[in-house]
Amino acid sequence: MRPLRRKPPRVGDSPQTRIALMAFVLFFVALLVLAPLAVIFVQAFSRGMEAYGAAIAHPDTRHAIFLTVVTALIAVPVNTAFGVAAAWAITKFDFWGRRFLLVVIEIPFSISPIVAGVAYLFVYGLQGLFGPALEAADVKILFALPGIVLASMFVTAPFVARELIPLMQAQGRDLEEAATSLGASGWRTFMSVTLPNIRWALLYGVVLCNARVMGEFGAVSVVSGNIRGQTNTLPLHIELLYHDYQTAGAFAAASILTVLAVFTIIAKVLLEKRGAGRAGRPVLTPPGTAATEPLA
Amino acid sequence: MRHRVLPGLPLSLGITLFYVSLIVVLPLGALIFKAASLGPEDYWRIVSSARALASYRVTVLAAFVATAFNLVFGLALAWVLVRYQFPGRRLLDAIVDLPFALPTAVAGIALTTLFAPSGWFGAALAPLGITVAYTPLGIMVAMAFTSLPFIVRTVQPVLEDLDPALEEAAQSLGGSDLTIFRKVILPQLTPALLAGVSLAFARCLGEFGAIIFIAGNQPMETEITALLAFIRLEEYDYQAAAAIASVLLITAFVMLAVTNILQARALRYTMRTA
Numbered sequence: 398m399r400p401l402r403r404k405p406p407r408v409g410d411s412p413q414t415r416i417a418l419m420a421f422v423l424f425f426v427a428l429l430v431l432a433p434l435a436v437i438f439v440q441a442f443s444r445g446m447e448a449y450g451a452a453i454a455h456p457d458t459r460h461a462i463f464l465t466v467v468t469a470l471i472a473v474p475v476n477t478a479f480g481v482a483a484a485w486a487i488t489k490f491d492f493w494g495r496r497f498l499l500v501v502i503e504i505p506f507s508i509s510p511i512v513a514g515v516a517y518l519f520v521y522g523l524q525g526l527f528g529p530a531l532e533a534a535d536v537k538i539l540f541a542l543p544g545i546v547l548a549s550m551f552v553t554a555p556f557v558a559r560e561l562i563p564l565m566q567a568q569g570r571d572l573e574e575a576a577t578s579l580g581a582s583g584w585r586t587f588m589s590v591t592l593p594n595i596r597w598a599l600l601y602g603v604v605l606c607n608a609r610v611m612g613e614f615g616a617v618s619v620v621s622g623n624i625r626g627q628t629n630t631l632p633l634h635i636e637l638l639y640h641d642y643q644t645a646g647a648f649a650a651a652s653i654l655t656v657l658a659v660f661t662i663i664a665k666v667l668l669e670k671r672g673a674g675r676a677g678r679p680v681l682t683p684p685g686t687a688a689t690e691p692l693a
Numbered sequence: 694m695r696h697r698v699l700p701g702l703p704l705s706l707g708i709t710l711f712y713v714s715l716i717v718v719l720p721l722g723a724l725i726f727k728a729a730s731l732g733p734e735d736y737w738r739i740v741s742s743a744r745a746l747a748s749y750r751v752t753v754l755a756a757f758v759a760t761a762f763n764l765v766f767g768l769a770l771a772w773v774l775v776r777y778q779f780p781g782r783r784l785l786d787a788i789v790d791l792p793f794a795l796p797t798a799v800a801g802i803a804l805t806t807l808f809a810p811s812g813w814f815g816a817a818l819a820p821l822g823i824t825v826a827y828t829p830l831g832i833m834v835a836m837a838f839t840s841l842p843f844i845v846r847t848v849q850p851v852l853e854d855l856d857p858a859l860e861e862a863a864q865s866l867g868g869s870d871l872t873i874f875r876k877v878i879l880p881q882l883t884p885a886l887l888a889g890v891s892l893a894f895a896r897c898l899g900e901f902g903a904i905i906f907i908a909g910n911q912p913m914e915t916e917i918t919a920l921l922a923f924i925r926l927e928e929y930d931y932q933a934a935a936a937i938a939s940v941l942l943i944t945a946f947v948m949l950a951v952t953n954i955l956q957a958r959a960l961r962y963t964m965r966t967a
Binding site for chain 1: 708716720770776777789792795895900948949953
């Protein structure tokens with residue numbers, strides 16, 4: 398007798414189940430994900446190309462784009478430096494409180510952006526810890542760029558660290574220890590031994606961090622003061638236009654952030670092919686190695 | 694403890710502790726300090742006011758429905774992505790992340806426009822007597838959107854790593870697909886599903902940007918807790934804002950603990966079966 402070539406179909410592979418499940422999934426993906434994506438561009442161009450161009454070129458919109466880019470240019474590099482430092486400290490050394498530190502770094506993920514904004518108000522606001530002193534010294538943090546940057550750094554604090562920590566944990570310390578024992582300085586060890594191994598994960602974290610900084614709404618909304626043409630970032634400007642019944646303008650501004658989101662996803666897929674992100678890390682990291690979310 | 698060979702501990706740990714203290718611990722400490730300075734009576738009066746209680750009810754109920762929907766939909770989506778081969782599978786896999794990548798304000802105005810009475814979906818649902826925009830249903834839709842990827846992404850890797858031998862054994866014993874799914878596959882997915890559910894639920898409770906556009910924001914009916922904290926700030930009622938924000942903060946900490954416990958359990962399960 399010939400051996401069986403074909404295995405029986407796997408569970409859920411019958412045509413009926415397949416069609417039913419695919420139809421269910423595609424229906425809701427179209428409804429919940431594709432339709433919102435489509436409606437943004439339909440609305441943005443509802444008054445034609447010229448109106449779209451005019452909406453983007455409006456000084457307030459241009460200023461909002463400028464402010465969003467400046468915020469990202471400050472918050473993302475600072476967060477990246479922090480993420481690298483945190484990953485180096487946590488994965489290359491054993492010290493007391495290491496696991497607790499991991500949990501604290503992850504906290505901003507679990508907290509409502511509104512809570513973050515309110516919390517910053519109670520540090521730098523007039524009714525907060527440093528508010529009166531800052532006022533006396535004439536330093537403006539809230540309702541100005543520094544507040545927006547600080548709130549953005551809060552919500553994205555874990556982004557780079559949580560990509561690096563599981564990866565560097567898995568890679569161990571042997572290579573770095575070999576490099577140091579051969580006489581390389583700490584900086585040189587990091588640049589020529591560690592960095593080449595983590596570059597894609599690092600870039601992955603940076604890309605996600607940047608997307609979140611540029612799109613942050615709740616936390617920034619509390620601390621920015623929403624001054625048109627002054628402290629309005631792009632997401633806040635979208636809200637303002639939308640509530641002014643300038644729907645086409647709001648969606649024109651929104652289309653910029655949507656393009657950013659699409660590019661972020663493309664970058665994410667490309668980096669995942671190179672082993673970054675969820676592809677490169679164990680599904681559920683053992684306790685004590687990393688308390689990071691198993692997610693993208 | 695082994696001997697330390699690598700350099701850079703003081704510098705890297707110093708930067709880390711400074712940053713975490715300044716950016717994360719200090720603001721949250723200030724919020725807790727402000728809320729605690731209220732005194733138990735005032736605090737309780739604010740957080741148990743009728744309007745606050747209504748906001749908890751609206752938020753928790755909507756989060757519950759949105760998470761329940763995503764439990765079913767997320768599992769189906771993960772199943773389709775892992776077990777079926779079809780053209781466009783990788784594209785579908787990529788666009789699952791869109792709710793994470795799309796800024797919440799953009800999602801908010803897009804969903805509102807779709808479900809408004811004159812929108813594509815709103816106009817189609819109106820003859821059925823269903824209104825989504827500016828009702829609790831709208832809050833559920835917005836929450837379902839923003840928390841969509843969580844369950845897919847926690848279940849997907851576990852589904853990929855399932856041992857086909859167990860299913861084959863059940864098949865050879867004559868089990869129907871549904872029985873095998875219920876008794877063999879689902880128990881293996883449960884820990885990951887629970888972890889995903891707690892992440893999604895926590896995200897729903899804290900969501901703000903996507904919701905406020907579509908919710909209608911009527912006190913007692915469609916006002917979520919995060920918005921109530923925001924409104925109290927705009928009224929310069931800082932004490933009330935601090936108290937209500939502290940409720941959200943405590944809830945977030947509880948959800949964080951629950952998630953960590955569920956993930957640890959899920960991990961033990963995977964290690965045992967591996």
